[in-house]
Structures are given as structure tokens and as C-alpha cells.
Amino acid sequence: MGSIANWVTERVPISGDQLRELTNEPVPNHLKRWWFCLGGTPAYLFVVQIVTGIALAFYYEPSTSKAYESVRYITEDAAFGWYLRGLHKWGATLMIAAVILHQMRVYFTAAYRKPRELNWIVGMFLLVCVLSTGFTGYSLVYEQLSYWGATVGANIADSVPVVGPLIKTMMLAGESYNEHTVPRFFVLHAAVLPALIVLLLAIHITLIRLQGVTEFKSEDEEEGKPQHFNFFPDHLYTELIVGLVLMILLSVLATCLPVHVGPKADPLVTPEVIKPEWFFYTAFRWLKLFSGTAAVLSMGFVVFLMFCWPFVDAWIERKWPRKNLYAWIGIVAVLAILGLTVWEAAVAH
Numbered sequence: 001m002g003s004i005a006n007w008v009t010e011r012v013p014i015s016g017d018q019l020r021e022l023t024n025e026p027v028p029n030h031l032k033r034w035w036f037c038l039g040g041t042p043a044y045l046f047v048v049q050i051v052t053g054i055a056l057a058f059y060y061e062p063s064t065s066k067a068y069e070s071v072r073y074i075t076e077d078a079a080f081g082w083y084l085r086g087l088h089k090w091g092a093t094l095m096i097a098a099v100i101l102h103q104m105r106v107y108f109t110a111a112y113r114k115p116r117e118l119n120w121i122v123g124m125f126l127l128v129c130v131l132s133t134g135f136t137g138y139s140l141v142y143e144q145l146s147y148w149g150a151t152v153g154a155n156i157a158d159s160v161p162v163v164g165p166l167i168k169t170m171m172l173a174g175e176s177y178n179e180h181t182v183p184r185f186f187v188l189h190a191a192v193l194p195a196l197i198v199l200l201l202a203i204h205i206t207l208i209r210l211q212g213v214t215e216f217k218s219e220d221e222e223e224g225k226p227q228h229f230n231f232f233p234d235h236l237y238t239e240l241i242v243g244l245v246l247m248i249l250l251s252v253l254a255t256c257l258p259v260h261v262g263p264k265a266d267p268l269v270t271p272e273v274i275k276p277e278w279f280f281y282t283a284f285r286w287l288k289l290f291s292g293t294a295a296v297l298s299m300g301f302v303v304f305l306m307f308c309w310p311f312v313d314a315w316i317e318r319k320w321p322r323k324n325l326y327a328w329i330g331i332v333a334v335l336a337i338l339g340l341t342v343w344e345a346a347v348a349h
Contacts, residue, residue: 027213038102042130044243045095046197048250052088053190056081060140062186064179067142068264075261086254092134094246096279099130107330110313111214117310119207124307126200129193131279136189138277142182147265148274150185151177159292160300177267273347281344282337 061070074081112120139150158168173180287295313326
């Protein structure tokens with residue numbers, strides 16, 4: 001073993017002490033609490049998605065004629081295909097939930113404020129990419145609901161002024177759902193969006209390393225006690241435990257609540273009720289409350305406001321300092337999202 005270590009050291013001249021110094025950044029004590037570790041959770045789940053996605057891609061055939069049958073084969077015939085598909089499906093659900101919760105935690109702790117405005121914007125781009133990945137993955141199954149969900153989504157995009165028709169054409173690879181649509185979704189889901197997520201994660205982590213983690217001092221911390229702990233091995237152990245718990249949870253969900261195959265897509269039969277995945281319930285209910293263009297424009301304005309929020313919040317703080325208006329705005333927004341989500345979920349499937 002010593003000769004192997006010497007051989008590696010000669011070719012990679014980094015000692016263990018140098019590696020520990022490079023990675024052992026002091027971590028604020030508040031990161032010992034699990035709700036502050038939500039940033040690592042979606043990153044771990046993203047790795048699970050990559051691994052299970054590659055395994056599923058060995059059997060999946062991205063074409064309108066074979067997509068459904070390949071998914072059925074994975075679910076019912078391939079060895080442990082049901083398990084891998086379950087891990088992928090539930091991993092996507094938990095990843096989207098973790099990104100949303102992480103963004104909410106950053107918002108309510110005001111960790112987006114100067115000098116971290118750019119990292120908030122990067123986080124918003126990550127949220128959009130993750131939601132888009134969920135949408136394209138849902139559409140690949142070529143079930144009745146996923147087919148019509150993609151069709152409705154494209155029609156909604158079509159109602160955007162000026163660029164709407166172009167967005168719809170890019171989504172469907174044509175004016176309507178056709179034989180090129182599933183391959184288009186597959187390329188977006190398996191290549192373009194994951195590459196964007198990796199790039200945004202690299203920028204996100206780089207900014208965190210340059211700016212440091214936002215520090216919060218809790219009331220129970222005693223004066224004179226260390227306010228930081230080592231990343232390696234203390235925080236690394238925490239992340240490993242979180243990863244193990246997530247893997248157990250994913251396995252339980254994939255086993256106890258397995259993913260089934262629904263009816264095959266039929267372009268000639270429109271379902272009585274078209275439902276998207278749960279993470280689009282809020283937007284879907286909002287679109288039902290208002291006319292097409294007004295709903296799309298108002299939703300677009302809300303998304304734009306979310307991207308620009310650090311600068312809007314700075315303006316609010318200058319106008320009404322120490323009022324904590326951002327917290328009340330956030331509470332109202334969360335209640336509205338929960339209300340619209342529950343309302344849409346209560347509609348008969």
C-alpha cells in the first residue's frame with residue numbers, strides 16, 4: 001500500500017494535509033440543524049437521478065411508437081426495473097420539494113441580501129431547470145395524462161405574447177404533438193437540462209465558497225464557545241447521514257408505493273380531467289382562475305419578481321426599515337401557494 005501511495009503522490013503532488021486544508025472550511029454552528037442542510041439534499045438526490053436515469057435509459061426508447069411499451073417493459077418485466085423507476089420517480093419528487101424548501105429557507109432567513117443577490121438568482125434558475133426537468137420527464141412516459149399534460153403545457157406557452165408560438169414550436173418540435181416531440185423531450189430531459197443544472201450548481205457552490213455561508217447566531221449559543229466546526233469530518237458525516245436516510249426513504253417509497261403504468265396516450269380521446277404533476281398544481285389552478293393571456297402574464301410577472309426579489313427587498317428596506325415586511329409577504333405567498341395546491345389536488349382525478 002505504501003508503494004501505491006508513493007506512486008500516486010508522485011503523479012498527484014497533493015498531500016493529505018493540503019487536501020484537508022483545501023476542503024476543511026469552518027462551518028457555522030447553525031448548520032448542525034437539519035433545516036439548514038437542505039442545500040446538500042437536492043444535490044444528493046440529483047446524483048441519484050443521474051445514476052437511475054442512466055440505468056433506465058438502457059431500456060427506454062424515445063419515440064412515440066415505442067416509448068410507452070419500453071416504460072411498461074421497465075416497470076413489469078426488466079429485473080428490478082420497477083425499483084429503479086420508483087427510485088427515479090420518487091427521487092424527482094423529493095428533489096423538487098427539497099429545492100423549493102431550500103429556496104424558502106433562504107428567503108425567510110434573508111440570506112439573499114447583499115452581497116448574495118447573484119446567488120439567489122442562480123438558485124432561481126436552478127429551480128426553473130429542476131421544474132422543467134420534472135415536466136419533461138413526466139412527458140416521456142407517453143401515458144394519457146402525460147401526453148395531454150404536455151399538450152396543455154404547450155398551449156399555455158402559446159398564449160405568451162410575441163414569443164409564445166416560438167416556445168410552443170420548440171417544445172413540441174412542431175405546431176402540434178408529433179413523432180419528433182418525445183425525442184425532443186428526451187434530449188432536454190437527459191442532456192440539456194442536466195448539463196445546465198451541473199453548470200448552475202458549479203456557479204452556486206463557487207459563489208458560496210467565495211462569499212462564505214450566511215451566519216446566524218442562535219439564542220442558545222453561549223459567549224466564548226466556538227461558533228464554527230470543521231467541514232471534514234464533522235459536517236461530512238452529517239451529509240452522509242442525510243444521504244443514508246434519503247436512500248432508505250426512497251427505497252421504502254419505491255417499494256411500498258410503486259410507480260405503475262397508466263393508460264397509453266390516445267390523441268383522439270381527451271381525458272375528462274387533465275392534471276399535471278403536483279409541483280405545477282399552483283400554476284394550473286391559477287390558470288383556471290383567470291383568462292389565458294392574463295393568467296400567463298400575471299404568472300410571468302410573479303416569476304420575474306422572484307428573480308428580482310433581492311433588489312425589491314432592498315428598496316422595501318430603504319422605504320420601511322426594520323418592519324420585516326419581507327417575512328409577511330413571504331407568509332402570504334406560502335399560504336397562497338399551499339391554498340392553490342390543495343385546491344387543485346382536491347379536484348377529482
